[in-house]
Amino acid sequence: MWLERFQNFSEESIRYRFFQIIKDTPHEVRVRYCNIDYDREIAIVTELTENGRRKILGIARVSLEPDRKAGEIAFIIADPWQGLGLGTKMVNHAIEVCEDMGVETLYGIMLPDNYRAINLMKKWASHSHTQKTAQLKKFLT
Numbered sequence: 001m002w003l004e005r006f007q008n009f010s011e012e013s014i015r016y017r018f019f020q021i022i023k024d025t026p027h028e029v030r031v032r033y034c035n036i037d038y039d040r041e042i043a044i045v046t047e048l049t050e051n052g053r054r055k056i057l058g059i060a061r062v063s064l065e066p067d068r069k070a071g072e073i074a075f076i077i078a079d080p081w082q083g084l085g086l087g088t089k090m091v092n093h094a095i096e097v098c099e100d101m102g103v104e105t106l107y108g109i110m111l112p113d114n115y116r117a118i119n120l121m122k123k124w125a126s127h128s129h130t131q132k133t134a135q136l137k138k139f140l141t
Helices: 002-008 011-018 027-034 086-101 115-122
Strands: 041-050 053-064 070-077 105-110 126-129 134-139
Touching: 041 086, 053 086, 070 086, 086 105, 086 115, 105 115
Parallel strands: 070 105
Antiparallel strands: 041 053, 053 070, 105 134, 126 134
């Protein structure tokens, strides 16, 4: 399911999420995305069953730092589902899970032209901006 979804993301969505255009994910990356180490990361997947087939609509991940007090949030939403509030719901849910786990700070790093993601994260985060990346940070405690 991951590989099929990945192959159907637009180049723009892939560049925004992975900071470069890649055509396929190596086996090691697929294994990491599909086998979550719950001590170090959180993954939230939204899927839809259509005509008896499951497909991924969006993925939100938080990679926790070793002390589990801070983590980086990243997300990608399938192109037809962008702009409909799914990313907001997924990020909000990830924040709630992190708060329940005692995470104190979440941050996201994104390309400065990824306006949708920046605007989504501005709803709950302080913002810093450079020419290469935008970084947003939320203090949960």
